[in-house]
Amino acid sequence: MxxxxxxxxxxxxxxxxxxxxxxxxxxxxxxxxxxxxxxxIWVVMGDSGQSYVYDDRQESVIDVRPLLKYRIAPLNQPVGAEDQIVIAANERMAYVYALDDKVELTEVMAQLKQEERFDILAMNDKEFVRVMQGNSEKTLSFAPGGQYSDEFGQTWTLSGDHEVLDITVTDNRIQYGRYPDVLARLYGGLHSHEGRYVVVTVQPGYELVGESSPTHVGGGAHGSLHELDSLVPLIISGADSEPSPKRIVDLKNWILKKTVD
Known part of the structure; x- marks a missing residue:
């Protein structure tokens, strides 16, 4: 050892x-x-964090396929007429795509949430995003715009249990907990491309696999919305200002402004 x-x-x-x-x-x-x-002006930063993966492969690695009662399309082959689901696993998160119009995303969510090691499960529900926890009946729905504002100047409509995303609301102000900027990041992930799909992440210590996925047992992995996967170092030298807020998406405008200055 x-x-x-x-x-x-x-x-x-x-x-x-x-x-x-x-x-x-x-x-x-x-x-x-x-x-x-x-x-x-030098900017040195990481592109993501890393969270630990437990040493025990049987405990730390979660295969998504046995959790779903559908015909799952095999990789490296054309999608067949009978295929219903495609799984795109990426370390500590996965997209689960519904190919068959008869497959209800709510049912996909219901099957997946039985796994208690899952952290966040989310899907588009008309103009809202519906979020659930693994092994829980708690739900939260949200959409851009509304009476609640966060520390990044974004406004949101919220309905349901805020604990699902570890959000605290005081006087209509949103404070994020262990999932930094989670509303914008989750909304972006669910509107980044076309299709019908569920996004799933796992708790720290665990990793998702599909038909063919690398694993990092006893090491580190990333891809979830948890702060361990999200917070990165940022070193700036030679500048008289700093990005505000300090998110990767905010660096662009700061850099453009420095080039003009």
Whole structure:
């Protein structure tokens, strides 16, 4: 066990070392590192967080297929007339697509939520997004626009149990808990492309698989809306201001403004 832990640590350190070498080569192109810091505004950040995955494969890996009582389309083959569901698993989240018009997304949600290790299950319900928890009857529906506002200046309509997304509402002000900016991110994920589908995420410690999925047992994975997967480091050097709010989507306008300045 100790040897395994040390081996994993060394692998992680090699990745950090390679990143440092890449930064060194860029800084060295300016003659001196001091000159590089003087001439350029540097932004170093992560693209996502990582949460742990339990060591026990039987416990940590969740196969979505046995949970669904439908004919699931196999990968690497044309979709057949009898196929009803396609699963797109990506580490700690998955899209579950309904191909057959007779498949009700509410029933897909009902089948999936029986798995207590699931965290968030969501689907489009007309103009609203309907959200449920794994192994729970609690529900929450929301839509853009409305009387409730969040810390990012976004407004929302909310109906149901706020605990589903760990949201606190005080005087019509939304405060996010363990799922940062979850309303905008979940709404974006459910309106990013056409189709009829359910989005599902798992709690920390677990990972989803489908027919052919890599796993990270005993390591780390990401893809969910949980803060462990979402919060990233951000280092800025050489600027007299900083992005506000500090979300990845807010960096664009800040960078454009700095290029004009």
């Amino acid at each position: 100790i040897i395994s832990f040390i081996e994993k640590a060394l692998i992680e350190l090699r990745g950090i070392e390679n990143a440092d070498k890449a930064l060194k080569s860029i800084f060295s192109a300016y003659g001196t590192w001091e000159q590089a810091l003087k001439d350029v």
